[in-house]
Amino acid sequence: EVTGPLSLTLWVASSARDTDFTGALVDVFPDGTARALADGIRRARYRGGKKAGSLLTPGEPTEITIDLGATANVFRAGHRIRLEVSSSNFPRFDRNPNTGGVFGEDRDVVRARQTIFHDERHPSRLQLPIVPRPPATRAIEQRFLDGVSTDSISTMHRQVTEHPHIAGSARSMEVVDRVRRALDAAGLQTEVREYLVHLSTPRSVTVDIVSPITESLIVREPAHPEDPNGAHPELGPAFVAYSASGVVTAPVVYANYGLPPDYARLAAAGIDVRGKVVIARYARSHRAVKLHTAERAGAAGLIIYSDPADDGFARGPVWPEGPWRADFQSQSGNGKYSWFWHGDPLTPGIGAARNAPALDPAAAPTLPKIPAVVLSWKEAAKILSRLSGPAAPSDSGFQGGLPLTYRLGPGPVAVRLDVQMDASRRPIRNVIGRITGRDPDRWIVLGTHHDAWSFGGMDPGTGLGPAFEVARGLAALTRSGWMPERSIVFAFWDAEEFGLIGSTEYAEAMQAELREKAIVYINTDLSMRGRFDGGGTPSLRDFLVQVARDVPHYDGGGSVYDRWRADDWLRQPLERRRRGQDGYEVELAALGSGADFVAFQDFLGLPTLQMEFDFEGSYGPYHSNYDTRQYVERHVDPGFKVGQTLARVLGLSVLRLASAEVLPFRYSHYARKMEEFIDGAAVWAIDDMGRRRVAIDLAGARRFAAQAVATAAAIEARLDQRVATGGIDPIRARPVNDALVRLEQQLLDESEPPETRWYRHVIYGWNIYSLYEGQPLPGLAEAIRVGDPAAVVRETSRLERALSRFVAGLDEIARAADALVAR
Known part of the structure; x- marks a missing residue:
């Protein structure tokens, strides 16, 4: 295994006064396939540094060093390590005319004769940071991988998908008990943590067309002979959790995806939504964004439906033959305004214990003020087909996939919405399992959730099954004598579907202990036949790449890595693909929202990973009554092979993090990503016409980020050398490891209370207008979006302070690393 920075030192001579030398590290497969891992270039005149150039003396041997960047790769048995040395790598790097003249002013090109020396007096060399992997470690890993059982995953999946089990229900408590007993039987220490939180479920939901005809629309998905689970007596209507209760009768206006630009188009067409019922389609943002935007626009109520252009026959085969949504399937979900804070809507920043102070629901900014309902597209079409008013402009994107002309309204169709919600504080329960390590006060945390809108066949059953299998498999290793260096915590969260409540309450209630003891939080939600989706903290990119290779x-x-890289390459912009794959590597997706990592990343500042196998797009039964085991067995993961693979990736990640002598954080890569984000922010301030929307000065932030890159790279080089020698005392390594872990917390802004700034991470946040995607530099991005000069200055200052703390934290790590290496 080669993991870390690569350095190529060459003794060279050239007939030219200036020239270039390049190097590339290549993994050559037994069949001759060659994979470039890293490369670099050195312009000879700058061999001593960029500040002062010095030309060569032709023919005189000179030592130069080329930085090849960093890699993480296992050269498997039968492979060869190839070093490629050349004098040019055009067009990746600009050509050198070899004249020694001023760049950009030379008209002539000189041919240079190059010599590479490699003898006792001129020791040209490639330095590889080789990570020793003791046979015992490899054997333990292989035993875990071999022991991951599809039968075991299937058994657990069956147990937790037998009945609908929405959070707060008696069936949900049954699932809690089943998971706890299964963890007990596997040999883990278990506990159940209860919180009292504000949940919202329907007493009744009706939608009626009252003009120009009268017709009651279907709000509960009907039974279907393809899956008898759809007739389960405990299933209820599709609904929006946290919708306001109320009765509204009004004409309808169609608002496309229900986002601010859509309302701007309506206003431009002279259409006023005030007092109307808006109908909008799912996709492109969270349903809560649609609800909040309608509320702020003055709408009286909201209908959300799944249009076949986004999730239906226009995308491909529909349920039950394919993965897309059938005409009768609705999508339930929560409408909580979670950009204020995640978790319980009434207790920001504190665990929702029984005696916790709670906000008045009427005053909570997280709760909607207008009623909202969801429909299938079959029912929604009965409204859309009766709308009059202007036709959707051809260039507006308003035209959906139904075989009708989409019109904006208002009317003449009018509807009556009658939504009566049961909103009250109810108990939820997280299940926690633990394997105690030699150091019981340092934890690797792996989490998923157990609640579901209905049966949870896909969501969360295909994530819960593999997560449990990791717990079972690692517990089996402990019975044979293995003990991790650090403790491992397995968490099965409740009420994720209501807005990440169980995980957030745990994080808030235990924030001091978690910030001291937790090394990393790893989350998974689901697995299906699709692409591997790895997201998280950039400092863990190289680590996850290596796990996926294995x-x-x-x-x-x-x-897994091979397919991850191939799939990700095809998703790159055409301009990037035209440059070829030299120097290309996967990146971890920026984490925004939609899963239980949020509180750990954005509130606690813990290093975080999210892993799953995901279908490209939605899938038909998502948040519907037909998200059943039958659907999983027929279409999603027959034989649970995908779940087995996910369990292996999760388990190997946990095992290595729990056992590493020095934790594998790569902050040089994180700092380079910060440089990319800062450069990107400068572009955000320019509008589509090339005009500056708002003044922004990022020079200070750039200086801190560049300093972080250099300091982190030096730290990594020293630690890699120390790790390569082996025999590190865990007690002596602990100051380094603790400083590595807590560096992420330096990126939090804790200057305000949670009720006014719950999202405290300065580098990462949630872009609410892109469904669940992460938003780099979220505060600055929002200030630029709204064009507020004072906010831009304020957010730039917050960014600089965070980066300053980050650099100071790196200096602390450097001192701890020096002490470890000196020993």
Whole structure:
């Protein structure tokens, strides 16, 4: 295994006064396939640094060093390590005319004769940071990988998907008990943590067309012979959790995706939504954004439906033959305004214990003020087909996939919405399992959730099954004598579907202990036949790449990494693909929202990973009554091979993090990503016409980020050298590891209370206008979006202070690393 920075030192001579030398590290497969891992270039005149150039003396041997960047790769048995040395790598790097003249002013090009020396007096060399992997470690890893059982995953999946089990229900408590007993039987220490939180479920929901005809629309998905689970007596209507209760009768206006630009188009067309019922389609943002935007626009109520252009026959085969949504399937979900804070809507920043002070629901900014309902597209079409008014402009994106002309309204169709919600504080329960390590006060935390809108076949059953299998498999290793260096905590959260409540309450209630003891939080939600989706903290990118290299893909075609890289390459912009794959590496997706990592990243500032196998797009039964085991067995993961692969990736990640002598954080890569984000922010301030929307000065932030890159790279080089020698005392390594882990917390802004700034991470946040995607530099991005000069200055200052703390934290790590290496 080669993991870390790469350095190529060459003794060279040239007939030219200036020239370039390049190097590339290549992994050559037994069949001759060659994979470039890293490369670099050195312009000879700058061999001593960029500040002062010095030309060569032709023919005189000179030592130069080329930075090849960093990699993380296992050269498997039968492979060869190839070093490629050249004098040019055009067009990746600009050409050198070899004249020694002023760049950009030379008209002539000189041919240079290059010599590479490699003898006792001129020791040209490639330095590889080799990570020793003791046979015992490899054997333990292989035993875990071999022991991951599809039968065991299937058994657990069956147990937790037998009945609908929405959070706060008696059936949900049954699932809690089943998970706890299964963890007990596997040999883990278990506990159940209860919180009292504000939940919202329907007493009744009706939608009626009252003009120009009268017709009651279907709000509960009907039974279907393809899956008898749809007739389960405990299933209820589709609904929006946290919708306001109320009765509204009004004409209808169609608002496309229900986002601010859509309302701007309506206003431009002279259409006023005040007092109207707005109908909008799912996709492109969270349903809560649609609800909040309608509320602020003055709408009296909101209908959300799944349009076949986004999730239906226009995308491909529909349920039950395919993964897309059928005409009768609705999508339930929560409408809580979670951009204020996640978790319980009434207790920001504190765990929702029984005696916790709670806000008045009428005053909570997280709760909607107008009623909202969801419909299938079959029912929504009965409204849309009766709308009059202007036709959707052809260039507006308003035209959906139904075989009708989409019109904006208002009317003449009018509807009556009658929504009566049961909103009250109810108990929820998280299940916690633990394997105690040699250091019981340092934790690796792996989490998923157990609640569901209905049966939870896909969401969360295909995530819960693999997560439990990791717990079972690692517990089995402990019975044979293995003990992790650090403790491992397995969490099965409740009320995720209501807005990440169980995980957030745990994080808020235990924030001091978690910030001291937790090394990393790893989350998973689901797994299906699709692409591997890895997201999280950039400092863990190289680590996850190496784990993915060591796990075979479920379809037998290479490793998980091989498919991850191939799939991700095809998703790159055309301009990037035209440059070729030299220097290309996968990146971890920026984490925004939509899963239980949020509180750990954005509120606590813990290093975080999210892993799953995901279908490209939605899937038909998502948040519907037909998210059942039958659907999983038929379409999503027959035989649970995808779940097995996910369990192996999760488990190997946990095992290595729990056992590492020095934790594998790469903050040089994180700092380079910060440089990218800062450069991107400068572009955000320019509008589509090239005009500056708002003044912004990022020079200070750039200086801190550049300093972070240099300091982190030096730290990594020293630690890699120390790790390569082996025999590190865990007690002596602890100051370094603690400083590495807590560096992420330096990026939090804790200057305000949670009720006014719950999202405290300065580098990462949630872009609410892109569904669940992460938003780099979220505070600055929002200030630029709204064009507020004072806010831009304020957010730039927050960014600089965070980066200053980050650099100071790196200096602390450097001192701890020096002490470790000196010993």
